[in-house]
Amino acid sequence: MTPDASLRKLRAQAPLVHCITNYVAMNIAANVTLAAGASPAMIHAPEEVADFVPLAGALTINIGTLSAPWVAAMHRAAETAMAHGVPWVLDPVAHFATPYRASVAQALLAQRPAILRGNASEIMALAGGTGAGKGADSGDSVADAEASAIALARRAGSVVAITGPVDFVTDGGRHITLQGGAEIMPKVTALGCSLTALIGAYAAIAPAFEATAAALLHFAEAGERAARSCEGPGSFSAGFLDQLHNLQPEDLKAERLTWH
Numbered sequence: 001m002t003p004d005a006s007l008r009k010l011r012a013q014a015p016l017v018h019c020i021t022n023y024v025a026m027n028i029a030a031n032v033t034l035a036a037g038a039s040p041a042m043i044h045a046p047e048e049v050a051d052f053v054p055l056a057g058a059l060t061i062n063i064g065t066l067s068a069p070w071v072a073a074m075h076r077a078a079e080t081a082m083a084h085g086v087p088w089v090l091d092p093v094a095h096f097a098t099p100y101r102a103s104v105a106q107a108l109l110a111q112r113p114a115i116l117r118g119n120a121s122e123i124m125a126l127a128g129g130t131g132a133g134k135g136a137d138s139g140d141s142v143a144d145a146e147a148s149a150i151a152l153a154r155r156a157g158s159v160v161a162i163t164g165p166v167d168f169v170t171d172g173g174r175h176i177t178l179q180g181g182a183e184i185m186p187k188v189t190a191l192g193c194s195l196t197a198l199i200g201a202y203a204a205i206a207p208a209f210e211a212t213a214a215a216l217l218h219f220a221e222a223g224e225r226a227a228r229s230c231e232g233p234g235s236f237s238a239g240f241l242d243q244l245h246n247l248q249p250e251d252l253k254a255e256r257l258t259w260h
């Protein structure tokens with residue numbers, strides 16, 4: 001499915017996306033998902049996730065502010081998603097920072113997410129390497145993480161996306177890069193987490209590889225447009241939501257994706 005067809009379908013269906021995300025991202029990720037045209041629900045109680053996942057078109061799991069009850073909910077939600085054929089997306093925020101975080105990320109990876117998205121440092125570390133990441137922020141180049149992404153995609157059977165100044169997507173066989181976005185994007189917290197939620201929205205209506213490409217393209221295009229008239233991270237945030245909403249399907253041009 002082409003990116004423009006994916007956005008058309010997203011807006012026509014407004015899929016329900018179950019997001020288990022962190023306290024920092026909760027609001028902006030919901031707003032990003034809504035602005036793009038889908039319907040987010042931020043639900044993380046272990047007592048209810050198994051009942052909610054089957055109602056959703058996709059599930060996203062982000063470990064940004066994890067704690068034991070949340071981790072129980074994440075595993076239960078992923079298990080339910082697999083049982084009901086609901087595609088799910090993993091965002092391993094800063095998983096290399098502590099042993100607890102690292103073990104949770106590896107255990108979730110073993111539950112076979114359809115899509116995995118992280119920054120370069122997160123993807124390198126998940127594949128077993130060591131990077132220069134500092135907490136939630138990347139310290140490595142996307143190019144240096146490409147081999148890790150390909151290895152991870154083959155090992156996990158997932159589509160893997162590395163984001164940063166350039167984005168890279170692989171399913172272990174096909175690879176694309178996308179140049180674009182805006183330098184100011186990493187100056188707004190939780191935009192990566194919000195992108196993960198948006199990938200979930202697209203995964204509800206398109207196959208994993210195409211869904212990831214469309215979400216990245218939607219983000220890059222909206223980011224570029226918002227950056228043209230912003231005065232800093234604050235006005236960028238507001239303008240970015242406007243642009244995510246105002247973009248039309250024909251603005252998502254497949255020619256911007258470079259195949260390798």
Ligand SMILES: Nc1ncnc2c1ncn2[C@@H]1O[C@H](COP(=O)(O)OP(=O)(O)O)[C@@H](O)[C@H]1O
Pocket residue numbers: 118119120136137138162163164165166167180181182183184185186190191192193195216219220
């Ligand atoms: N220097 C940059 N130039 C352009 N776009 C960027 C840059 N850094 C990050 N982005 C974009 O910001 C979004 C969030 O990605 P990223 O910052 O890598 O995630 P995270 O917040 O998880 O580290 C992605 O759409 C990515 O393409």
Ligand SMILES: Cc1ncsc1CCOP(=O)(O)O
Pocket residue numbers: 022024025064065093136137189190191192193194
């Ligand atoms: C700052 C912070 N601390 C824990 S989670 C989080 C948000 C990280 O968001 P992103 O990975 O999108 O930059």
Ligand SMILES: [Mg+2]
Pocket residue numbers: 093094118119136192193
């Ligand atoms: Mg992140």
